[in-house]
Amino acid sequence: MSLVEQVADVFMPAGPLARQIPAFKARVQQTEMAERIADAITADAACLVEAGTGTGKTFAYLVPAMLSGGKVVLSTGTKTLQDQLFERDIPTVREALGAPIRVALLKGRSNYVCLHHLERAHSEGRFLQKEDARHITNILRFSKMTKRGDKAECTDVPESASVWHMATSTKDNCLGSECAKYEECFVVKARREALEADLVVVNHHLFFADVALKEEGMAELLPNCNTVIFDEAHQLPETAGIFFGQRFSTTQLLDLAQDVRLSALAEARDCLDLPVQSAALDKAAKDFRLTLGNDTVRQPASQMLKHAEFLKGLDALAERLDLMTSLLETQAGRSPDLERAWQRAVALGQDLQRWKKGALGQPAVTDPDAEATPGDYVYWVETLGHGLHLHATPLSVAEPFTKLMASSPRSWVFTSATLAVQGDFGHYKEAMGLHDIASYCWDSPFDYGTQAMLCCPTDLPDPNSPEYTERLVDKALPLILAAQGRTFFLCTSLRAMQKVRTQLETRLAFHQPEITVLCQGDAAKNELLRRFRETGNAVLVGSQSFWEGVDVPGDALSLVVIDKLPFAAPDDPVLSARIDALNRQGKNAFMHYQLPHAVINVKQGAGRLIRSERDQGVLVIGDPRLVTKAYGKKVWRSLPPMARTRDIAEAETFLIQTLKDHVA
Structure with a gap:
């Protein structure tokens, strides 16, 4: 029996879904959508699917995905939908099908407790308010009880609590395999589970962040994957634009300065220049932010570079970062944290120089494999709260995304309630480089x-x-x-x-x-x-x-x-x-x-x-x-x-x- 025929049987009025779910109602739109996705999976092809509200598109892609027998990466628009799929929808369909598939949930590293940084924050005890100390104690207790380490499960500490940045890691300050807690690491465990699973649930930000940065998540998952399904796919052009571009922010420097201060206290007390230089870098980053005042700014770089104060602050920041980088190089061998801080400083310095050259219209690409030129990017400046962000956003994500799709044969499914304009997918196809692929549109069954x-x-x-x-x-x-x-x-x-x-x-x-x-x-x-x-x-x-x-x-x-x-x-x-x-x-x-x-x-x-x-x-x-x-x-x-x-x-x-x- 073909995959399409198996899928059709599942959605029959007396089929497995109807037997499992008392409120299930067979819908022609849902069955047809599931069959067309089954076609795409069978042929290692791509398809675009717009399905109106109430079609039941979640089950329409989960059923063929689970019956296909291949490895599937399912990417969602939000972490909320990610959790809903993992905790509710996927178990329901899996039980109805009796499918013995392994499912994994994978989020970005900042969603998991970092045992190294948590332990350091707890032992240092340098908190700005009493509430932070209480939160760290609660997170520490949670870390000893949890299996997944997902901060969303730590109900005693709000996800918005500022102290979480001291108990989680980023791509910048993660020590990787050099970390003493590597084998216990929740991120490492989550990624191992994802590699072993048949169906992996991620979100768009993680998907593109890992692809663009060639980290261990999608970079390892994609080669072994048979199908990629994007739900809420209308968000992809904007999300892809963020991660196929370049970013630099004063927030990254403030975090670096803070981490250097902590490392100096713990591992290099005799190097008196480290706290001095970290304080100077902290001040330079804040001074650079203040060159734009308190207003919210979103301006092209060409306008900002005309302001003498902005240019002066940019150069002062680059000089201060160079000094910090040189000092960290002399101390890097003393601990994994200082080694990582030096690597971060080098990378941030390169990012800053690359942005400045690109904004000035000079050749700025240092990656020998890259073909982009400054004209392919929009260079712009943004203020967000206390941070100043320098962006280089691609004019189009079509080319890099097309290259990603061509990396190896697999099926790609793009679905949302809102992809087309009066049934025409032309706008979306051009934005994503999706030419000559099948597209389908089903209206909502609601009256x-x-x-x-x-x-x-x-x-x-x-x-x-x-x-x-x-x-x-x-x-x-x-x-x-x-x-x-x-x-x-x-x-x-x-x-x-x-x-x-x-x-x-x-x-x-x-x-x-x-x-x-x-x-x-x-x-x-x-x-x-x-x-x-x-x-x-x-x-x-x-x-x-x-x-x-x-x-x-x-x-x-x-x-x-x-x-x-x-x-x-x-x-x-x-x-x-x-x-x-x-x-x-x-x-x-x-x-x-x-x-x-x-x-x-x-x-x-x-x-x-x-x-x-x-x-x-x-x-x-x-x-x-x-x-x-x-x-x-x-x-x-x-x-x-x-x-x-x-x-x-x-x-x-x-x-x-x-x-x-x-x-x-």
Whole structure:
């Protein structure tokens, strides 16, 4: 029996999944998707699959993957989805199939307790606050009880706790096989398990980080792997761009300076220059960050290099790093930590010089195997909190990704609810270099015509006008009241988000004070979602973090408001450079690049509303360009076939009836 035939049998109404899962319902879309993925696996081919919400795409790729008999790497968009697959979905399918396959979960090294750094932090006891000391004690206790060492399992210490950086390692400060704890290392154990497993669950960041850096994870897994499946594949172009590029940050230098200080105290007390030089490097990194003030900056390098203070700080930082490197070379033989610190300093110095040369348009590639030239990259500068980051981002990831796919024959599956624009995969194929491969599109099985209504209100001003946000909140207020909260208000910028929050708090305090307003940034994302679900009458105001990967099925969510079409800011340095490159090729950058991006983002935001067959609700897209501009039709037609209206009163009636049905 062929793999396609085996897969078809599994999804039959009386098949293994139906016997294992009481609520299982055979869907034509799900079965067809699973069969096409089975085709790709059998032929060592690639395929693109867009499957609407409710298709059941997770089971549709897990079944052929488990029945294929080969080694599969499954990469997800987030660690949350990674955990869900490993702990819930994969065990369910494996039990239904009776498949004796070995499954491993592999995360980036910073997700695992590092026994070496934990022990050193505990023994040194140099903490800024009492809470850190308590957290380290809890992590130490956890490290002696856990099998996997995954910090997500350490419930006594929040994942956001700052002390975790003292109890985990990075690619920079990991000692590798030189570490005294190497055989006990949780990262080493996780990677060994991954090598022995039939199905390995990773996330996109780990996949590309290890491929780009040629570390031990994917670099060892891929050669032995028969199939790679990317879920939430719409995130790949951006994620790949990060890791196929180059990065340097002052945060790396601050971490190096701190590690040198600790090593000097433990292993080189007689070298008085080490703490002096580490303090000087720390100061130079902070001074360089201060050359850009406290503002959030995302600027092309060409602009930043015109500022004398920035250039002066850059040169001072390079000089101070050279001095530290020379000193560490004389002390490297005294311990593995000092040896690793010297290697880090050398690498950081090379990264800094490479970035500067590239930003100045000089030949900067030192890798003899590399073919990239400065013109292939966008050089830009960014401030994030207390760090200053120097980036070199590739204009396109198509070429390096195509080379990765060609490295050896295997099947590649790319799936998401949002890959195409009106059924056309051209934009995605070009971004990833996926030419001449099979592509399939299945609509959601949900009855959007009766379950949902799309409203684009009349009489709203231009989205760029100062009064736009306030007017939109006024338009949405009757719907929020009709839904009794139960609303996601999704904004395209943090500034708009704060404005919406203020406006809503003022209006709801007067009209319906029992409705709670939650806002991104008030607490961790998962905590906000928990409050939203439990409150039952809340409005959650968020920006990009809540446009995707958020699942609130049932009565808790009845209204989604999107403030504007999510076009990326044209002054973003990477976007600006890509637009220029497309224009030079004679292409219309807006229609070719910016609009498809916006369509996919709108589809993600809209997808928050209907998550199950019994969900009902209203989607509001405030932006009048949806109906007044010709390109708005492309967005309009890419959305699910909901009932459509421009009348707020009609949408309000729909919501009231929806609530009545749910209560009944």
